[in-house]
Amino acid sequence: MGQITLKIEGMTCDGCVNSLTSVLQTIPGVSQVQVTLEPGEANIVFDATQTHIEALQQTIQRAGFDVIN
Numbered sequence: 001m002g003q004i005t006l007k008i009e010g011m012t013c014d015g016c017v018n019s020l021t022s023v024l025q026t027i028p029g030v031s032q033v034q035v036t037l038e039p040g041e042a043n044i045v046f047d048a049t050q051t052h053i054e055a056l057q058q059t060i061q062r063a064g065f066d067v068i069n
C-alpha cells in the first residue's frame, strides 16, 4: 500500500472537492481518497502494484486542477 498527500491548486468550492474525489476513486488500485478545500490537498491511499503517483497526478490535471510539489 502506498499513501500520499498531494497539494492541489485550483479548487474553489465543494463541487470541486466532490468532482476530484469521484475522479480519483475511479482509478483502479485507489482504495481511499480524502480531498480538502482548505488547505487544497488530496490524501490518497493506493495499491502501488496497480497504480502510481504519476498516474494520480495526471488524473488530477486532466480533471482541471494543478498539483504542486
Ligand SMILES: [Cu+2]
Pocket (backbone or CB within 6 Å): 011, 012, 013, 014, 015, 016, 017
Ligand atoms: Cu468548484
